[in-house]
Amino acid sequence: xxxxxxxxxxxxxxxxxxxxxxxxxxxxxxxxxxxxxxxxxxxxxxxxxxxxxxxxxxxxxxxxxxxxxxxxxxxxxxxxxxxxxxxxxxxxxxxxxxxxxxxxxxxxxxxxxxxxxxxxxxxxxxxxxxxxxxxxxxxxxxxxxxxxxxxxxxxxxxxxxxxxxxxxxxxxxxxxxxxxxxxxxxxxxxxxxxxxxxxxxxxxxxxxxxxxxxxxxxxxxxxxxxxxxxxxxxxxxxxxxxxxxxxxxxxxxxxxxxxxxxxxxxxxxxxxxxxxxxxxxxxxxxxxxxxxxxxxxxxxxxxxxxxxxxxxxxxxxxxxxxxxxxxxxxxxxxxxxxxxxxxxxxxxxxxxxxxxxxxxxxxxxxxxxxxxxxxxxxxxxxxxxxxxxxxxxxxxxxxxxxxxxxxxxxxxxxxxxxxxxxxxxxxxxxxxxxxxxxxxxxxxxxxxxxxxxxxxxxxxxxxxxxxxxxxxxxxxxxxxxxxxxxxxxxxxxxxxxxxxxxxxxxxxxxxxxxxxxxxxxxxxxxxxxxxxxxxxxxxxxxxxxxxxxxxxxxxxxxxxxx
Amino acid sequence: xxxxxxxxxxxxxxxxxxxxxxxxxxxxxxxxxxxxxxxxxxxxxxxxxxxxxxxxxxxxxxxxxxxxxxxxxxxxxxxxxxxxxxxxxxxxxxxxxxxxxxxxxxxxxxxxxxxxxxxxxxxxxxxxxxxxxxxxxxxxxxxxxxxxxxxxxxxxxxxxxxxxxxxxxxxxxxxxxxxxxxxxxxxxxxxxxxxxxxxxxxxxxxxxxxxxxxxxxxxxxxxxxxxxxxxxxxxxxxxxxxxxxxxxxxxxxxxxxxxxxxxxxxxxxxxxxxxxxxxxxxxxxxxxxxxxxxxxxxxxxxxxxxxxxxxxxxxxxxxxxxxxxxxxxxxx
Numbered sequence: 001x002x003x004x005x006x007x008x009x010x011x012x013x014x015x016x017x018x019x020x021x022x023x024x025x026x027x028x029x030x031x032x033x034x035x036x037x038x039x040x041x042x043x044x045x046x047x048x049x050x051x052x053x054x055x056x057x058x059x060x061x062x063x064x065x066x067x068x069x070x071x072x073x074x075x076x077x078x079x080x081x082x083x084x085x086x087x088x089x090x091x092x093x094x095x096x097x098x099x100x101x102x103x104x105x106x107x108x109x110x111x112x113x114x115x116x117x118x119x120x121x122x123x124x125x126x127x128x129x130x131x132x133x134x135x136x137x138x139x140x141x142x143x144x145x146x147x148x149x150x151x152x153x154x155x156x157x158x159x160x161x162x163x164x165x166x167x168x169x170x171x172x173x174x175x176x177x178x179x180x181x182x183x184x185x186x187x188x189x190x191x192x193x194x195x196x197x198x199x200x201x202x203x204x205x206x207x208x209x210x211x212x213x214x215x216x217x218x219x220x221x222x223x224x225x226x227x228x229x230x231x232x233x234x235x236x237x238x239x240x241x242x243x244x245x246x247x248x249x250x251x252x253x254x255x256x257x258x259x260x261x262x263x264x265x266x267x268x269x270x271x272x273x274x275x276x277x278x279x280x281x282x283x284x285x286x287x288x289x290x291x292x293x294x295x296x297x298x299x300x301x302x303x304x305x306x307x308x309x310x311x312x313x314x315x316x317x318x319x320x321x322x323x324x325x326x327x328x329x330x331x332x333x334x335x336x337x338x339x340x341x342x343x344x345x346x347x348x349x350x351x352x353x354x355x356x357x358x359x360x361x362x363x364x365x366x367x368x369x370x371x372x373x374x375x376x377x378x379x380x381x382x383x384x385x386x387x388x389x390x391x392x393x394x395x396x397x398x399x400x401x402x403x404x405x406x407x408x409x410x411x412x413x414x415x416x417x418x419x420x421x422x423x424x425x426x427x428x429x430x431x432x433x434x435x436x437x438x439x440x441x442x443x444x445x446x447x448x449x450x451x452x453x454x455x456x457x458x459x460x461x462x463x464x465x466x467x468x469x470x471x472x473x474x475x476x477x478x479x480x481x482x483x484x485x486x487x488x489x490x491x492x493x494x495x496x497x498x499x500x501x502x503x504x505x506x507x508x509x510x511x512x513x514x515x516x517x518x519x520x521x522x523x524x525x526x527x528x529x530x531x532x533x534x535x536x537x538x539x540x541x542x543x544x545x546x547x548x549x550x551x552x553x554x555x556x557x558x559x560x561x562x
Numbered sequence: 563x564x565x566x567x568x569x570x571x572x573x574x575x576x577x578x579x580x581x582x583x584x585x586x587x588x589x590x591x592x593x594x595x596x597x598x599x600x601x602x603x604x605x606x607x608x609x610x611x612x613x614x615x616x617x618x619x620x621x622x623x624x625x626x627x628x629x630x631x632x633x634x635x636x637x638x639x640x641x642x643x644x645x646x647x648x649x650x651x652x653x654x655x656x657x658x659x660x661x662x663x664x665x666x667x668x669x670x671x672x673x674x675x676x677x678x679x680x681x682x683x684x685x686x687x688x689x690x691x692x693x694x695x696x697x698x699x700x701x702x703x704x705x706x707x708x709x710x711x712x713x714x715x716x717x718x719x720x721x722x723x724x725x726x727x728x729x730x731x732x733x734x735x736x737x738x739x740x741x742x743x744x745x746x747x748x749x750x751x752x753x754x755x756x757x758x759x760x761x762x763x764x765x766x767x768x769x770x771x772x773x774x775x776x777x778x779x780x781x782x783x784x785x786x787x788x789x790x791x792x793x794x795x796x797x798x799x800x801x802x803x804x805x806x807x808x809x810x811x812x813x814x815x816x817x818x819x820x821x822x823x824x825x826x827x828x829x830x831x832x833x834x835x836x837x838x839x840x841x842x843x844x845x846x847x848x849x850x851x852x853x854x855x856x857x858x859x860x861x862x863x864x865x866x867x868x869x870x871x872x873x874x875x876x877x878x879x880x881x882x883x884x885x886x887x888x889x890x891x892x893x894x
Contacts, residue, residue: 046838056695098701319701320615322692327625328658336839339829343822350821354814390838391762397826398766398846401819402773408818409777412570412811419574438780441724442773448717449769456709461702464762464842468769 006425007492010485017368017481024375031382041374041381044389044463047333049326050104053115055316057097065097069314074099079309080114090385098319112321114302117271120315121213121307123249124193124206125158125256126265126277128171132196132203154207158255158263162192162207170194171205195267197274199294204274206267210252215245219307221300224292235295237304239288246287256280268293270303271315336393343397347404355411357495361486362407369403369471369478376470386466395467402446403475407483409442410435414487425491432484439479447472570810576803583802586863593740593860600747610750613757614694615702620666621692622675624659627682635661638677643670665693702758706765714738717772724776725783729868734775736864737856741771745849759838763845770846771853774815775861781808782862797874798866805862816854823847 032039045052055077057065074091077099081089090102101115154161163171171194189209196203217240224236241249256264257280267277268291276293295303344366351359373396380386413435417427450469454462490496500506572578582589604610614621624635632651639649639661650662659682666674671691679686718731725731745767749756782804786797795803823846830840870876 054695056701318693319695320693322694323690324692325623325625325688325690327688328623328690331625331833332837332839335829335833336826338833339826339839340822342829343825346821346825347818350814350817391759391842394762394826394839394842395766397822398819398842400822401815401850402770404818405773405777405815408811408814412808412814415570416574416807419571434784438777441780442776444720444724445717445772445776446769448720449713449765449772452709452713452716453706453765456705456712461706461709461758461762461765464766468766 006429006488010488013481013485017477020477020481021372021375024372024379027379028375028382031379038382039378041378041386041388043329043333044387044392045102045104045322045329046324046390047329047336047388047393048104049324049329050102051321051323053101053103053112053321054094054319055099055101055115056319058315058317065314067096070097070099073314073316076309077101077115080305081111090387099316114305117306120271121216122189122209122269123211123252124209124267124269125252126204126262126267127158127160127163127192127207128205129262129265129277130171130203132175132201156255158207158259160263163205167192167194167205171203174203193269193272195269195272195274197277198270202274202277204267204277206269206274210266211241211245211248213307215241215248216307217242217245219304221295221297221304224290234292235297235300236290236292237295237300237307238290239307241287241289243287246285249287249289250283250285253280253285254283257283275303332390333393336390336397340393340397340400343400347400351404351407356501358411361483361490362404362411364486365407365478365483366400366403368482369474372478373399373467373471373474376474377467380470387463388467389463391461391464392467395464396471399468399471399475403471403478406439406443406475406479409438410479410483410487413438424497425488428484428487428491436480439476443472443476573806573809576806579802579806580809581802582805582858583798583863583866586867589859589863593856597740597743597747600744600750604747604750607750607753610746610756611753613755613760614662615758616700616756618665618695619693620663620671620674621694622661622663622678623690623692624661624678624682624684625688625690626657627659627684629682630657630659632659634681635659635678638681639663639674642674642677665695703761706761710765710768713768717768721772721776725779727869730779730783730865733861733865733868734772734779737775737853737861738768738771740856740860741767741849741852744852745845748848749845754844755841757838757841759841760845763842763849766842766846767849767853770819770850771856774812774853775857777815778805778808778812778857778862779865781805782865797869801862801866805858809858812854812858816850819850820847823850 028039059065070093074093078089078091081091081101081103089104090100092100092102094100103111174194174196189212191208193206194203195206219240220238221235222238223231224234226232252266256266265277265279267274269275276291278292291303347366348359348363351362353359355362377386377388381388410431413431414424414427417431418424420427422430447469450465450472453465454469569578573580622635627634630653632653635651636649639651643663643666652660659678661678663674671693675686675689675691679689682689714735718728718735721731721734722728742764745764748754749760754760782801785800785804785807823843826839827843827847830837830843
């Protein structure tokens with residue numbers, strides 16, 4: 001029997017929906033019990049309160065950031081944040097070049113400093129050094145001579161041949177006072193560098209990088225022992241090189257020991273500034289040098305941490321930093337929820353007004369859709385670390401409208417079919433075929449928008465696109481596995497099938513002519529003035545036979561479905 | 563019985579019909595007029611007002627201060643960084659103060675936070691500070707624009723494939739651009755700040771406007787493809803009938819979509835004041851209304867316009883003229 005197969009299909013749909021719910025719920029339960037997951041989605045900073053820092057790379061003209069560099073930087077920053085004792089910090093990338101650090105609560109200045117300093121450490125041999133002079137505003141800058149082209153190729157990093165006239169001019173013109181260090185990190189490791197000391201008293205011409213910070217295996221801070229083994233009051237950083245670094249450092253120190261004057265010194269350059277330029281008293285073969293400078297206990301420990309966890313492959317600067325108090329976050333969340341509740345209530349009232357008891361189907365579907373969306377978001381929050389932001393909440397609220405529209409499209413189709421004179425159960429299945437097509441097409445457009453925005457856009461836009469995408473998929477699932485079977489079941493109740501006035505599907509009210517299986521009424525064409533004028537009245541007076549004949553004629557003529 | 567239901571019945575059978583397609587010149591002029599007004603007035607007003615995210619600067623928020631007054635903050639800022647910092651102080655949501663200044667240094671920021679907390683007699687934790695580099699908003703916008711372009715190309719292809727005609731894509735996109743310009747125009751005309759949240763709102767209109775158009779076009783496709791050679795309806799008639807038949811759906815859907823957005827807009831403006839919720843909701847509110855309007859009054863007539871000169875449609879038009887000559891002045 002046809003009807004029982006409909007019921008079976010409806011039951012099957014409900015079972016599938018149940019399975020989806022069960023899977024998501026058990027996924028959540030698993031996360032909740034095993035991996036400190038939760039039944040509540042994690043909230044983003046704007047709802048929870050906290051600080052968000054967006055770092056953008058400092059790049060030289062034409063330079064770009066590779067994904068690898070970015071991933072490396074994220075990993076390093078994450079370690080640094082963790083080392084500073086901040087729990088639950090999140091470090092993510094944004095738009096393929098920025099790094100977003102989200103910290104709950106309010107971090108202190110030292111933590112911020114620790115996060116954003118790039119800590120690019122280099123060991124370069126000193127070629128020339130001079131006291132940084134206070135510039136005479138009247139003095140003409142030393143002109144850069146033209147490149148003669150036949151400059152000898154330097155033999156090693158300590159070769160004075162590195163000092164081309166251009167480098168020399170740069171050195172002469174260098175003013176250390178109030179020097180803008182922006183972009184200092186961009187220096188090419190294979191070329192000499194003109195740099196100032198951290199305090200700004202000395203300036204140097206340095207050879208190319210001989211040992212890079214990436215060769216550091218470990219770093220600690222402590223008081224530097226004096227020559228007699230008694231600890232001095234000076235704070236320093238102790239470095240352990242990995243095997244490559246050890247070899248490189250041994251070679252450098254062996255060469256430098258034999259040189260005299262400033263060329264005997266090697267400079268330790270941090271972020272483009274010389275933090276210390278010690279003399280090389282002996283070749284260091286064990287790969288464990290110590291760095292002294294004007295460190296305090298704190299700055300020594302920060303540098304040690306930075307060196308230990310690695311230098312950032314690129315320098316970063318803070319693009320934006322935003323702090324939201326927990327109070328503000330809570331009030332935004334509350335307002336969002338209140339707005340959602342009001343919106344939902346209005347939609348329910350309107351549906352009941354428009355569709356009578358059929359509106360209850362809308363309400364039930366919306367409730368189930370909300371429950372499913374909630375589970376999906378919680379699940380993704382547990383598994384993927386998704387955080388619900390205010391923009392995401394807005395996405396959910398907007399989704400109420402788009403989801404309800406699917407039901408409206410479906411209901412209006414059912415009404416259309418009833419107007420054509422079908423019985424309710426066949427009207428439902430006929431309406432479903434057409435409505436689902438429409439819903440699928442329109443939801444695809446909506447989903448496409450969500451995906452494109454999610455993949456290509458940044459920041460808040462993503463949070464919004466995410467919930468929009470989730471709810472679009474949920475919408476399809478609900479309308480197919482909940483609303484349709486529910487309608488099919490209801491279509492078999494006397495209340496709806498007989499078209500009770502309050503059912504919202506009263507064929508008389510819908511102006512249907514004759515209720516019977518597979519009876520059509522062609523919509524009257526707009527141009528058929530004569531027919532139109534007398535309107536439905538003439539139709540209502542037709543005999544059944546007349547109508548049948550007309551229906552056959554119409555369907556035969558248009559080649560429409562039978 | 564609901565009036566709208568009866569209305570729907572009449573529209574469905576064609577007993578009542580609004581001539582959306584036939585009077586398209588009027589609708590085109592209305593649409594073009596609105597778009598032009600949006601652009602001209604915005605330009606005359608001196609372009610869009612951009613939020614702090616696009617200008618760059620520092621922002622402070624004082625939650626539930628003892629005294630809700632703007633002058634206190636202005637004084638605090640001027641005392642600390644001088645009058646040249648041009649602070650913008652506004653009361654947000656009735657119980658918090660928002661202060662925007664030009665970009666301050668870290669020390670100045672901390673100092674001003676302390677000053678504001680003292681001036682408004684709230685604990686330091688109730689004063690938040692944010693700082694936005696001028697490039698941030700540009701970053702987000704350029705990404706959004708790129709997303710917009712990619713989306714338009716993709717969605718045109720998807721729609722052209724689904725409906726088997728690029729003419730529907732073109733009509734839908736024209737309506738979409740109309741919606742976007744008008745929504746942006748409302749911001750420009752009223753001088754509302756364009757924030758990243760507003761940009762999110764604009765982007766959502768993309769999805770919504772096309773969503774609405776697809777629903778109506780699906781009915782158009784159905785009606786026009788069912789018309790065989792013997793049909794007494796012209797192509798334009800079929801499209802017009804489809805728009806009329808889906809009119810009740812359009813009204814119901816836009817009401818249902820606008821209600822939650824209106825709720826956000828209300829809550830956002832009354833409880834929260836300027837902020838993410840209000841900015842998204844305002845753009846959506848205008849966009850949804852414009853989206854529903856443009857589907858009916860611009861997309862559908864334009865589709866007819868594009869197809870009318872095809873031989874198939876012309877043939878039917880001629881035939882209709884033959885049959886219907888005496889009744890050409892149909893009552894509509």
